[in-house]
Amino acid sequence: MNDKSDIWNRKKPSFGFISTRFAGLDGVSLETGKWAEVLLSKGCKIYYMAGQLDTDPAISYLAPKAFFKHDEILDLQESIFTNKKRDSKISRKIQELKEELKSEIKKFHSKFGFEFLVIQNASAIPVNIPLGLAITEFIVETGIPTIAHHHDFFWERQRFNSPAAGDYLRAAFPPVHPSIQHVVINSLAGYEFGRLTGASWTLVPNVLDFKALPQEQDDYSKDFKKDIGLDDDAFLVLQPTRVVSRKGIEIAAEIVKRLGIPKACLVISHESGDEGEDYLRRIDEFAKFIGVDIKIIPGKIGKERGKDENGNKVYTLWDVYVNADIVTYPSLYEGYGNAFVEAIYFKKPVIVNRYAVFVADIEPKGFDVISIDNYITDDKLGRIKDMLNNPGRLAEMVEKNYMLGWQYLSYEMLEEKLEQLLINYYGS
Amino acid sequence: MEFNTEKIGDITVVTPLANDIDVSNADDFKTGIFPILEGNSKIIFDMNQVEFLDSSGCGALLSCLRQMNKSGGSLRLCSVQKAVRTLLEIVRMHQIIQIFNTVEEAVSSLQTSG
Numbered sequence: 001m002n003d004k005s006d007i008w009n010r011k012k013p014s015f016g017f018i019s020t021r022f023a024g025l026d027g028v029s030l031e032t033g034k035w036a037e038v039l040l041s042k043g044c045k046i047y048y049m050a051g052q053l054d055t056d057p058a059i060s061y062l063a064p065k066a067f068f069k070h071d072e073i074l075d076l077q078e079s080i081f082t083n084k085k086r087d088s089k090i091s092r093k094i095q096e097l098k099e100e101l102k103s104e105i106k107k108f109h110s111k112f113g114f115e116f117l118v119i120q121n122a123s124a125i126p127v128n129i130p131l132g133l134a135i136t137e138f139i140v141e142t143g144i145p146t147i148a149h150h151h152d153f154f155w156e157r158q159r160f161n162s163p164a165a166g167d168y169l170r171a172a173f174p175p176v177h178p179s180i181q182h183v184v185i186n187s188l189a190g191y192e193f194g195r196l197t198g199a200s201w202t203l204v205p206n207v208l209d210f211k212a213l214p215q216e217q218d219d220y221s222k223d224f225k226k227d228i229g230l231d232d233d234a235f236l237v238l239q240p241t242r243v244v245s246r247k248g249i250e251i252a253a254e255i256v257k258r259l260g261i262p263k264a265c266l267v268i269s270h271e272s273g274d275e276g277e278d279y280l281r282r283i284d285e286f287a288k289f290i291g292v293d294i295k296i297i298p299g300k301i302g303k304e305r306g307k308d309e310n311g312n313k314v315y316t317l318w319d320v321y322v323n324a325d326i327v328t329y330p331s332l333y334e335g336y337g338n339a340f341v342e343a344i345y346f347k348k349p350v351i352v353n354r355y356a357v358f359v360a361d362i363e364p365k366g367f368d369v370i371s372i373d374n375y376i377t378d379d380k381l382g383r384i385k386d387m388l389n390n391p392g393r394l395a396e397m398v399e400k401n402y403m404l405g406w407q408y409l410s411y412e413m414l415e416e417k418l419e420q421l422l423i424n425y426y427g428s
Numbered sequence: 429m430e431f432n433t434e435k436i437g438d439i440t441v442v443t444p445l446a447n448d449i450d451v452s453n454a455d456d457f458k459t460g461i462f463p464i465l466e467g468n469s470k471i472i473f474d475m476n477q478v479e480f481l482d483s484s485g486c487g488a489l490l491s492c493l494r495q496m497n498k499s500g501g502s503l504r505l506c507s508v509q510k511a512v513r514t515l516l517e518i519v520r521m522h523q524i525i526q527i528f529n530t531v532e533e534a535v536s537s538l539q540t541s542g
Contacts, residue, residue: 211521213487399483402483403515
């Protein structure tokens with residue numbers, strides 16, 4: 001037994017997770033669930049506070065104004081990020097809400113008595129400035145050991161660049177304090193965070209539980225193709241993303257067209273979300289223009305298997321992966337690339353664009369994928385065809401990728417990182 | 429898949445008679461081994477003949493571990509060839525399943541654990 005593993009025997013601290021929301025399928029909620037799973041498996045206790053929750057009420061503390069879509073917060077945020085000056089009334093309102101939320105955090109802490117605070121993105125992306133300020137003051141006033149897990153920073157989003165907010169952003173997004181350990185999901189974000197704040201950081205990429213082998217096709221999932229209007233022998237190209245412009249879905253459509261595989265269909269799993277419908281319309285028109293069958297199927301996918309209001313089967317995203325023949329991921333930008341990790345986990349061949357984080361953090365691990373540089377060439381197309389026509393090569397490729405995923409992007413890797421964070425605090 | 433089994437006191441040493449445990453035979457491995465697990469609470473897999481393990485093979489071993497944990501039993505590995513051991517270490521399975529160099533060491537570990 002080495003020193004690092006021993007930390008879990010010596011210490012089993014409890015953790016209070018805080019964010020604006022722990023509910024649904026957003027990336028922060030999903031990743032938080034994985035951290036919680038690992039910590040629970042080590043015998044630690046977990047508690048949650050947020051403005052929207054679908055966690056066990058017995059271990060949760062609901063503070064409605066922590067939610068970024070709470071009416072009062074939305075009004076405040078709009079005022080701050082659409083004006084160049086901040087009205088003094090808004091400043092006062094921010095202070096009032098900050099005090100209110102700090103009081104909520106204190107109650108959360110008093111109720112459950114956790115030893116570590118874990119901030120899940122609430123101190124990185126300023127969608128609720130009073131919450132970020134409240135968290136900062138709570139940490140400074142209590143000195144509670146804190147892990148701040150940053151998924152995306154304000155400087156990565158143009159809409160948060162406002163002179164009416166700069167003072168708050170510098171103070172609390174994220175705060176720098178001796179009791180806070182910062183965790184980022186990609187190294188590029190880490191370098192920029194370090195440059196701007198001078199604080200150190202730990203890289204913890206998004207993970208999956210590779211030791212639990214992926215589900216296989218079963219009686220439920222085998223109906224998926226038929227249910228979205230495809231024949232059983234259709235060639236399913238999965239684009240497991242939302243329909244937003246940075247996903248580069250035109251490239252995926254072009255790949256489908258140029259592969260020329262009979263009955264090929266580009267299936268997009270998620271909707272356009274809150275970024276508008278313009279790109280969705282463009283993709284629809286583009287696919288028609290080049291003659292590619294495209295299906296956008298968010299209505300068929302739910303958190304769990306079941307039936308929709310019309311009695312039709314609802315599938316999980318995992319059911320969709322099981323049915324995919326190939327996965328396209330031609331993103332121009334990603335914070336990490338959850339869909340890439342999922343494709344590796346499901347042992348699917350992947351065509352990926354070399355977005356910055358892929359080049360910095362994923363490619364060096366040695367994954368065997370077809371990577372492109374913003375557009376598809378004849379050479380790459382030939383490589384895709386060779387791969388698809390050579391089952392032996394395909395099997396070797398996906399197996400190699402799975403084992404690399406297990407090595408670098410697994411719960412075991414996360415456990416080691418969390419061990420190190422605890423050792424940083426408790427000592428080895 | 430075939431297995432050799434040997435009893436040492438209340439401990440059952442199982443030797444998979446296969447060079448590979450991979451996607452092609454992982455289900456066979458599980459089908460064959462599960463009845464043995466059910467009847468015994470202290471199991472050692474003697475891996476001396478296994479030269480190659482892939483993710484499905486790792487998954488099969490983990491299924492066995494889960495089965496043993498569920499029934500309150502214990503599972504150890506021993507005589508793991510170098511390439512297989514390296515792979516188990518890469519995916520940190522050595523932190524989940526205890527691995528010993530020899531059958532004797534594994535037996536001793538199970539005897540002292542009660």
